[in-house]
Amino acid sequence: MGGRLVNAPRQFLNLIDGQARPAASGEWIDSIDPATGQVWAQVPAGGAADIDDAVAAARRAFRTWRRTPAMQRAALLRALAAAFAEWSQSLAEIETRDNGRILTETTAGDLPAVVQMLHYWAGAADKIHGETVDIGPASINYVQREPIGVIGMIVPWNAPLAIFVAKAGAALAAGNTIVVKPPESASCSILEAAALFEKAGFPPGVMNVVAGLGSVAGDALAGHPDVGKIAFTGSTATAGAITARTASAIKPLSFELGGKSANIVFADADLDLATVGVTTAAIYTGGAGQACIAGSRILVQRPVYEEMIERIGRAAAAIRLGDPMDRATQMGPIALEGQYGKVRSYLDIGLDEGAEMVLGGGSGAELFEPGSALGGGYFVQPTLFAGVRPDMRIYREEIFGPVACIVPFDDEEEAIGMANDSPYGLACGLWTNQLKRAHRVAAGVDVGAVWINTYRRIHWALPFGGMKQSGYGRDSGMESLRGYQHTKSVWVDLT
Known part of the structure; x- marks a missing residue:
């Protein structure tokens, strides 16, 4: 943790309830350019207070966002895709500077994929259908799919922006709100991208981003009682810690973890x-x-x-x-x-x-x-x-x-x-x-x-995830969308 530097090269801010702000503590984390080993930026050292504020904002926003017509959610996701396309070069350069992923891959691979992901999820938003089940002439049963609520997302440092959007697009299309904890060592691209949600017209609180240490902000997010699900990509060891942290809360988890392919x-x-x-x-x-x-x-x-x-x-x-x-x-x-x-x-x-x-x-x-x-x-x-x-x-x-x-x-x-x-x-x-x-x-x-x-x-459009210690649940594809929904069975007596 870098403390308070007077002349930091660049400082990125959290997004909570539509407002860009530093950590409540006033503390910062140095972001190191891995190509040189030198500090190039700083991100907020968010803590439990920041997570509390972000979750509260997401919970308030969920009351209306879940009832926002699906076609309106789709339109906002398309507007977000356009905003990402407009700012793709800048975002790619920030991600490359932050985690060393080569510029040809962030510009030609990651950011174009991010734009297409958002268009895909926009197309999926108004295609969430229930079903009826024939159980006899005396009753009607219908099954409907509903959003879970506040989704906590914790993403890794190797490709943070693409992994974040893959999860967030599905969760938003399904009607959830989000609090994301970006990787402490490579938060800058997600913090920069957070402003695009306002640019696209998303209501305040639907998307919230809190940077901070995993042991502090990540732990607070995983253990928060008002978070309905944790979606995590990262190490198998961290997944075990999240499982232990959430065990008493009995909340759904999805893990995309390591490999030795x-x-x-x-x-x-x-x-x-x-x-x-x-x-x-x-x-x-x-x-x-x-x-x-x-x-x-x-x-x-x-x-x-x-x-x-x-x-x-x-x-x-x-x-x-x-x-x-x-x-x-x-x-x-x-x-x-x-x-x-x-x-x-x-x-x-x-x-x-x-x-x-x-x-x-x-x-x-x-x-x-x-x-x-x-x-x-x-x-x-x-x-x-x-x-x-x-x-x-x-x-x-x-x-x-x-x-x-x-x-x-x-x-x-x-x-x-x-x-x-x-x-x-x-x-x-x-x-x-x-x-x-x-x-x-x-x-x-x-x-x-x-x-x-x-x-x-x-x-x-294709489900991605693993077996054994590589995790469970899937990112991408319609299977991912279902992972951000509850299934409700409704009976109607006709007699």
């Missing part, structure tokens, strides 16, 4: 395509491996195992690390100092466990010219371990950085077994030219998303 390459695959898929799309470029769906376990059929190591090595060596604001950069830094230290520690863990580091391992200042501003940034070179056993920590634990393991397998059955040998169950990549094999393996892996001859494809 397998990327399976069969010998019959198009190896050119597979090489791009297991490096560029899955683990190294864009987010520098900081994705829950990162394909960090590369499983390769033995006849092409050595060739794939060589191919991945050439592809990784060509990746350009650098300033994430530079459009020529292909991979940026780790988003925050603590995570940078964690990723680097796993490099040592892998070597100590007896794995072979076949490429990468460089980090920080050693990757750039002396005197470069990037020398203080949180960079880790694309790294690949071979000679990995299934009991090694680098094989089993989520690293959340540009570090992958490559392991050989012999046949389809072994590949499926290896893919499922994980406490996580989020995603799986599959590379093969055999159609029947593709469908067999897709059916056999215990994950929420499977990509065949592609990787990391996500769409706002």
Whole structure:
């Protein structure tokens, strides 16, 4: 926590009941540019008092928002999409500066997707239908879907704006109001975007944003008695803490958590395509491996195992690390100092466990010219371990950085077994030219998303989430909309 700095580079404010304001405490949190390691902005250090105010505002707004005609909610979501489109470049630059996600990905991927998500949810808002159930001539029964109330949202630092909108669009379309706690280390893009809700015409209190520490503001939000549901994306450990915090309140939760996803390459695959898929799309470029769906376990059929190591090595060596604001950069830094230290520690863990580091391992200042501003940034070179056993920590634990393991397998059955040998169950990549094999393996892996001859494809119309310790509930798609609704059964006696 940075205290009160007199000449902060830039200060972002919370949004509570339609008003931009600092934390009640007057305290601030430093936001670090991960490309340089320097403070570039500050966000409010919100606490329980701020959460109380935000929840109260959301609860008041819910009384009228839930009864706002669906077509009017849809119109507001479309207006919000237009506002995001107008301000997309500025928002993309703020997010890149805040968490190191490269500008080409925030501008060409995240913000266009955000706009389309909002149009999708606008289209869904007036298509929330109930049903009638035939239970005999003496009665009529109808089932209707109703909003839950105040939704508490806690989002992560790797892609905060896109994840926030994916959740918020569904919740608003369903008639809920929202209090969001953005990530303490990357709050700026969501705080900046909060003003767009007023610009689009949303009533005060429908959307509220309170930045702060997870252990303070996040804990207060999760435990607040007037919050009807918590929607969380982040670590499995934090999900456990939220579960414990909300246990006595008996409120619904949805969790999109971590992963240790397998990327399976069969010998019959198009190896050119597979090489791009297991490096560029899955683990190294864009987010520098900081994705829950990162394909960090590369499983390769033995006849092409050595060739794939060589191919991945050439592809990784060509990746350009650098300033994430530079459009020529292909991979940026780790988003925050603590995570940078964690990723680097796993490099040592892998070597100590007896794995072979076949490429990468460089980090920080050693990757750039002396005197470069990037020398203080949180960079880790694309790294690949071979000679990995299934009991090694680098094989089993989520690293959340540009570090992958490559392991050989012999046949389809072994590949499926290896893919499922994980406490996580989020995603799986599959590379093969055999159609029947593709469908067999897709059916056999215990994950929420499977990509065949592609990787990391996500769409706002499709449900996304995991199994096992990767969580439950879904973001995106109509299944997500239903997660923000109660179902009510109404009986009418005709006798």
